[in-house]
Amino acid sequence: MNDHATLAQRADALEEKMSRELDYIVIKSRLYSLAEGDLNPPPNANALMAANPNARVLMGDDPRLPPMPEKPTLMDFFKYRFGPSAHLLQSARHAVNAGLPEKMVLACLLHDISTIGFIRGDHGYWGAQLVEPYVDEEVTWAIRAHQVLRFYPDESVGYEYPKSYVKAFGADYRPDQYVEEDYQRMRNHKWYMSGRMITVHDIYSFDPNVHVELEEFTDVIGRNFRQPEQGLGFDNSPVAHMWRAMIRPAKYL
Numbered sequence: 001m002n003d004h005a006t007l008a009q010r011a012d013a014l015e016e017k018m019s020r021e022l023d024y025i026v027i028k029s030r031l032y033s034l035a036e037g038d039l040n041p042p043p044n045a046n047a048l049m050a051a052n053p054n055a056r057v058l059m060g061d062d063p064r065l066p067p068m069p070e071k072p073t074l075m076d077f078f079k080y081r082f083g084p085s086a087h088l089l090q091s092a093r094h095a096v097n098a099g100l101p102e103k104m105v106l107a108c109l110l111h112d113i114s115t116i117g118f119i120r121g122d123h124g125y126w127g128a129q130l131v132e133p134y135v136d137e138e139v140t141w142a143i144r145a146h147q148v149l150r151f152y153p154d155e156s157v158g159y160e161y162p163k164s165y166v167k168a169f170g171a172d173y174r175p176d177q178y179v180e181e182d183y184q185r186m187r188n189h190k191w192y193m194s195g196r197m198i199t200v201h202d203i204y205s206f207d208p209n210v211h212v213e214l215e216e217f218t219d220v221i222g223r224n225f226r227q228p229e230q231g232l233g234f235d236n237s238p239v240a241h242m243w244r245a246m247i248r249p250a251k252y253l
């Protein structure tokens with residue numbers, strides 16, 4: 001093979017790579033731009049497609065992300081979409097060691113799935129909504145409640161306001177009014193202590209030496225999470241579209 005051929009091959013390979021890169025155009029949802037403090041209008045998809053005739057906006061799978069099975073399970077979301085889950089796994093193990101009932105172990109395992117997979121702000125409300133059709137009502141309630149109860153101490157179970165919050169939010173931080181109002185409602189609720197238990201087992205300091213595998217909870221999930229036969233996102237539940245948003249977060253429409 002002479003040098004020319006090699007150069008030509010390299011050029012072909014480069015061109016092929018470039019055309020592949022122009023195969024799709026990502027137009028992000030408004031929420032992502034707002035989170036960047038960007039109020040500009042989105043890029044004009046039509047103009048981009050006119051400049052790159054081969055390119056299309058994303059309507060199918062996102063080539064940048066690992067493919068999901070056709071009928072994704074909760075475990076698949078942990079594996080292919082969620083960020084690091086050591087905090088949730090350690091929290092669930094902590095709940096097991098404390099002898100909590102299985103459904104509360106599940107609540108601890110899932111309490112922050114919105115933080116690691118969807119939306120951070122109000123993550124307890126989002127997380128509760130994501131799992132509502134598939135778990136015991138008390139689990140949903142507790143996940144929602146942990147969002148609120150984490151800001152309020154309860155001496156009866158040794159829960160203090162987290163020191164890390166003083167550092168992260170400032171000593172003068174006070175929860176928003178709607179959080180305060182929810183707290184007043186939640187502390188008198190029959191499931192108050194279930195929500196409180198999540199905060200007790202919400203381990204704020206990660207132990208880098210403790211390694212917990214998701215598979216440790218396969219049976220707990222199997223017995224307490226009603227995995228839809230059609231897969232999360234495709235079961236026609238009121239929250240199916242929220243799971244689909246994690247499968248294809250840059251879907252154009």
Ligand SMILES: [Fe+2]
Pocket residue numbers: 111112123124146147
């Ligand atoms: Fe949380």
Ligand SMILES: [Fe+2]
Pocket residue numbers: 087111112202203
């Ligand atoms: Fe947490």
